Amino acid sequence: MTDRAHVSTDSLEDALLPWLPQQRWFAAKGSPIASLRVASRVDVGSRSDVQVEHLLVDVELGDGTVQRYQVPLGFRDAAVDDLAAWRLPIQDGPFVYDGLRDPTVIALYSDAIAAADSIGPLDFRLVAGAAVDAGMSGRVLGAEQSNTSVILGEVLLLKLFRQVASGINPDIELHRVLAETDCTYVAPLRAWIETESDGELSMLGMAQDFASDSAEGWTTALTSVRDLLASDRSPEDMDSDFAPEARGLGAAVAHVHADLARGLGTDERDASSTVAEILGRVEGAVAVVPELAEHLPSARDLVARAEAGGTATVQRIHGDLHLGQVLRTPSTWLLIDFEGEPAKSLEERRRMDSPLRDVAGMLRSFDYAAHHLLLGDADVTDETYARASAWAARNSSAFCDGYAEVAGYDPRDHAALLGAYELDKAVYEAVYEARNRPTWLDLPMRAVGRLAPPVRG
Ligand code: ATP
Ligand code: MG
Numbered sequence: 503m504t505d506r507a508h509v510s511t512d513s514l515e516d517a518l519l520p521w522l523p524q525q526r527w528f529a530a531k532g533s534p535i536a537s538l539r540v541a542s543r544v545d546v547g548s549r550s551d552v553q554v555e556h557l558l559v560d561v562e563l564g565d566g567t568v569q570r571y572q573v574p575l576g577f578r579d580a581a582v583d584d585l586a587a588w589r590l591p592i593q594d595g596p597f598v599y600d601g602l603r604d605p606t607v608i609a610l611y612s613d614a615i616a617a618a619d620s621i622g623p624l625d626f627r628l629v630a631g632a633a634v635d636a637g638m639s640g641r642v643l644g645a646e647q648s649n650t651s652v653i654l655g656e657v658l659l660l661k662l663f664r665q666v667a668s669g670i671n672p673d674i675e676l677h678r679v680l681a682e683t684d685c686t687y688v689a690p691l692r693a694w695i696e697t698e699s700d701g702e703l704s705m706l707g708m709a710q711d712f713a714s715d716s717a718e719g720w721t722t723a724l725t726s727v728r729d730l731l732a733s734d735r736s737p738e739d740m741d742s743d744f745a746p747e748a749r750g751l752g753a754a755v756a757h758v759h760a761d762l763a764r765g766l767g768t769d770e771r772d773a774s775s776t777v778a779e780i781l782g783r784v785e786g787a788v789a790v791v792p793e794l795a796e797h798l799p800s801a802r803d804l805v806a807r808a809e810a811g812g813t814a815t816v817q818r819i820h821g822d823l824h825l826g827q828v829l830r831t832p833s834t835w836l837l838i839d840f841e842g843e844p845a846k847s848l849e850e851r852r853r854m855d856s857p858l859r860d861v862a863g864m865l866r867s868f869d870y871a872a873h874h875l876l877l878g879d880a881d882v883t884d885e886t887y888a889r890a891s892a893w894a895a896r897n898s899s900a901f902c903d904g905y906a907e908v909a910g911y912d913p914r915d916h917a918a919l920l921g922a923y924e925l926d927k928a929v930y931e932a933v934y935e936a937r938n939r940p941t942w943l944d945l946p947m948r949a950v951g952r953l954a955p956p957v958r959g
Contacts, residue, residue, distance in 0.1 A: 547610060608640035627696065669704070
């Protein structure tokens with residue numbers, strides 16, 4: 503059996519320094535690491551010929567910010583070919599690797615969840631009334647994103663957060679509330695993992711039902727757009743017309759909003775503070791996208807109209823809603839990933855906001871889905887572009903119809919505030935595209951032009 507004591511924390515730190523930046527989920531790619539420290543190292547036990555340790559690793563970047571990462575490690579005496587890609591560069595020691603890639607390590611986590619165990623400072627918690635089977639095997643879900651998701655026994659999806667912040671994780675928090683309201687438009691939360699160090703709580707992962715037979719909203723929407731652009735029929739005659747789906751999605755989002763309001767309350771907020779922030783961001787973005795300057799007068803008008811609307815009802819919302827955050831199962835739509843916008847702090851992500859922000863996020867996503875396939879194609883005719891735009895308009899409208907049926911108000915009745923949220927998002931996209939994909943800049947800029955028409959003078 504491996505003697506982990508032979509691997510000092512110093513050697514682990516030396517090995518993690520080149521290894522971490524190569525991991526897909528490492529958020530600070532390209533920023534030099536000033537220092538790296540193992541903040542916590544816990545023995546999680548052993549199974550077969552593997553020993554498992556749970557590490558929290560603090561990475562200090564050049565600008566002084568510190569990011570904390572969760573890194574479960576497996577230790578074996580002998581190398582295993584299937585795990586070689588995740589090996590830490592440690593010379594003359596045991597074979598050390600990313601434990602979440604090893605089904606044996608996952609089985610250990612899975613059993614700890616089933617037993618609602620505490621292992622050292624790690625607390626595995628079951629949602630009241632939930633039962634999780636022991637002995638489930640696991641496999642990592644497809645392409646790794648900002649977190650690592652593991653499917654357990656084809657029934658649960660265990661998402662381990664890679665970047666860990668102290669405080670309450672909104673994904674777990676909101677899923678717990680939605681479990682209490684029996685919301686059927688999310689995959690029910692069954693368990694989560696948390697830890698306390700230096701009196702501060704951090705949440706490390708969550709397990710919810712795995713919707714095995716589901717398709718991502720983005721994929722379903724793109725199929726519909728592709729079919730429409732390849733045909734000369736009108737959308738309502740197409741088998742893959744998305745409008746009934748968009749309507750159902752609008753209803754699902756409204757149900758989730760109603761449940762979040764019921765579970766965590768609402769508040770009234772003066773719209774002026776929200777729109778002032780939006781205007782500030784639009785003005786700030788001119789430095790990156792100079793073309794935005796001619797839209798500023800109309801943006802100020804839009805914001806003034808939103809402000810004239812008086813107070814806005816705010817509540818907890820999804821915070822980062824788009825077609826990639828919804829799954830279509832054979833029977834319903836599910837909203838996933840309530841973490842909020844990754845770039846914001848935990849505190850900002852937990853702030854109440856208008857549900858119109860989520861609606862605006864989805865409308866922007868329809869616009870992206872519609873025109874995505876045409877980007878970078880120099881031969882696109884005006885007619886094709888118009889067909890794509892009509893797809894976006896049709897589905898935005900169906901989404902709002904579905905939302906209105908459940909919410910009892912139509913988001914379009916708050917046109918100025920909704921428009922201000924759409925503008926906020928479109929300007930964020932414009933900054934992103936200008937920096938990363940300049941040939942795509944036209945897409946958000948057309949939306950900016952619609953929401954805040956240019957004033958040339
Ligand atoms: P990202 O970095 O893209 O935000 P993430 O690490 O935060 O990803 P999620 O967005 O929660 O993880 O989920 C990633 C993918 O896993 C989703 O796009 C979806 O395809 C799939 N997925 C998430 N939850 C479920 C579920 N309950 N059932 C089935 N598939 C799911
Ligand atoms: Mg996410």
